[in-house]
Every structure is written in C-alpha cells, then in structure tokens.
Amino acid sequence: MLKKDLRLKYSRLRNSITPTLLGQQSIAIANSILQLPIWENQYFHIFLPIEKKTEIDTEGIISILLGYDKNVIVPKVISNTELEHYLLTDNTKFITNSLNIPEPVDGITVPPNKLDVVFIPLLAFDKFGNRIGYGKGYYDRFLSKCKAGVVKIGLSLFEPEDLIQDISPTDIPLDYCVTPAKTYTF
Numbered sequence: 001m002l003k004k005d006l007r008l009k010y011s012r013l014r015n016s017i018t019p020t021l022l023g024q025q026s027i028a029i030a031n032s033i034l035q036l037p038i039w040e041n042q043y044f045h046i047f048l049p050i051e052k053k054t055e056i057d058t059e060g061i062i063s064i065l066l067g068y069d070k071n072v073i074v075p076k077v078i079s080n081t082e083l084e085h086y087l088l089t090d091n092t093k094f095i096t097n098s099l100n101i102p103e104p105v106d107g108i109t110v111p112p113n114k115l116d117v118v119f120i121p122l123l124a125f126d127k128f129g130n131r132i133g134y135g136k137g138y139y140d141r142f143l144s145k146c147k148a149g150v151v152k153i154g155l156s157l158f159e160p161e162d163l164i165q166d167i168s169p170t171d172i173p174l175d176y177c178v179t180p181a182k183t184y185t186f
C-alpha cells in the first residue's frame with residue numbers, strides 16, 4: 001500500500017482502540033522489550049505519547065529503563081524539521097506543545113550520536129522493517145544523525161503490512177518492531 005493510504009487506515013484503526021485495550025497492549029509491549037538484546041547499552045531514547053492520537057503509553061518502558069539505571073532521553077520539537085533531545089531527570093518539567101506532545105521545558109541536551117537505542121513511534125510498518133510516521137520526516141532526519149550502530153526499535157499496536165510501496169532513500173528502516181503479539185527482527 002501507499003504511505004498516504006496507510007496513514008488513513010492506521011489513524012482510523014487507532015481510533016477504534018479503547019483506553020483499556022491501549023493500557024493492556026502498552027504493558028505487553030513493555031514486557032517484550034525485556035527480551036531484546038539491548039541491555040548492555042546506556043543511552044536510550046524514547047518518546048512520550050500523544051494521548052489524543054492513541055499512541056502507545058511508554059510509561060512502563062520508561063520505568064524499566066530507569067529501574068535498570070539507564071540514561072533516558074526524550075525528544076522536543078524545536079522547528080518544522082528538527083528535534084532536540086533531553087536527558088530525563090527527577091527535575092524534568094514537561095509542557096504539552098501545540099501537537100499535543102508532552103515535552104521537556106529545558107535541561108541537559110544529548111546529541112544524537114551519543115544514543116545507543118532509539119524507540120520509534122510509527123503509524124505503520126512492513127515486513128521489511130520500513131516504517132511511516134505522520135509524514136513530517138522528523139525521525140528520518142533525527143536517525144540520520146545517529147551513529148551507525150544505533151539500535152532502532154519500532155513500537156506498534158498493529159501487525160506489519162506486506163509492503164510500504166513508496167519508500168524513499170531517506171527512509172531509515174527498523175532493526176526490530178515490537179507489537180503486543182510479537183517481536184519482529186529485520
């Protein structure tokens with residue numbers, strides 16, 4: 001399928017998920033990340049969910065990371081194209097931006113090349129590890145600045161499509177994708 005059709009299909013599918021189911025599926029995803037071969041790493045990047053868009057609740061994953069004394073880094077939108085990345089600390093204050101994303105107000109910034117593992121939001125992915133988001137290219141630009149060995153882990157409420165047809169050279173594929181039912185390795 002084409003990106004534009006997939007965005008519509010998966011936005012609609014998300015709208016059909018109840019808060020109870022979203023909570024259960026988010027916990028299933030958090031439990032599955034324990035099985036990934038990533039626990040030697042120190043710098044983990046994760047997003048905070050847009051609740052209005054029924055994104056996966058990442059609180060369980062963040063608790064696991066902090067419990068293992070990992071450095072947890074979260075993104076902040078600073079322009080139409082760029083993100084900045086902040087270390088999560090006990091003092092981090094959050095404010096919800098115009099896209100309904102809770103983001104850190106200020107704090108210690110971390111450059112993309114320091115990150116070992118990135119958990120990635122997505123609307124849809126395919127059996128080859130291609131993914132699409134909301135179509136602004138924030139993550140593709142961000143991932144292009146990460147080091148070559150960065151582990152890229154998609155988090156998805158739904159199973160893969162056979163193929164995203166209109167993948168472009170700037171689209172960076174996933175290494176893993178975790179769904180409530182399964183972990184895909186690419």
Ligand SMILES: Nc1nc2c(c(=O)[nH]1)N(C=O)[C@@H](CNc1ccc(C(=O)N[C@@H](CCC(=O)O)C(=O)O)cc1)CN2
Nearest residue numbers: 047048049050055075077099101121133134136138139
């Ligand atoms: N939780 C979370 N944080 C994230 C992302 C994400 O997908 N999820 N991003 C991943 O890139 C970046 C922000 N990108 C975003 C891009 C578009 C929209 C959005 O709501 N777009 C609307 C239309 C535009 C508008 O309302 O101005 C839409 O798609 O309906 C949200 C986030 C960085 N932080």
Ligand SMILES: Nc1ncnc2c1ncn2[C@@H]1O[C@H](COP(=O)(O)OP(=O)(O)OP(=O)(O)O)[C@@H](O)[C@H]1O
Nearest residue numbers: 131132133134135136137138139140141144170171
């Ligand atoms: N590395 C990059 N440098 C410059 N522009 C880029 C880069 N990656 C993607 N873009 C541009 O961003 C726009 C949106 O890309 P795309 O449709 O792949 O978004 P997406 O993958 O859904 O978004 P996201 O990565 O934020 O989840 C495209 O116009 C694309 O050319």
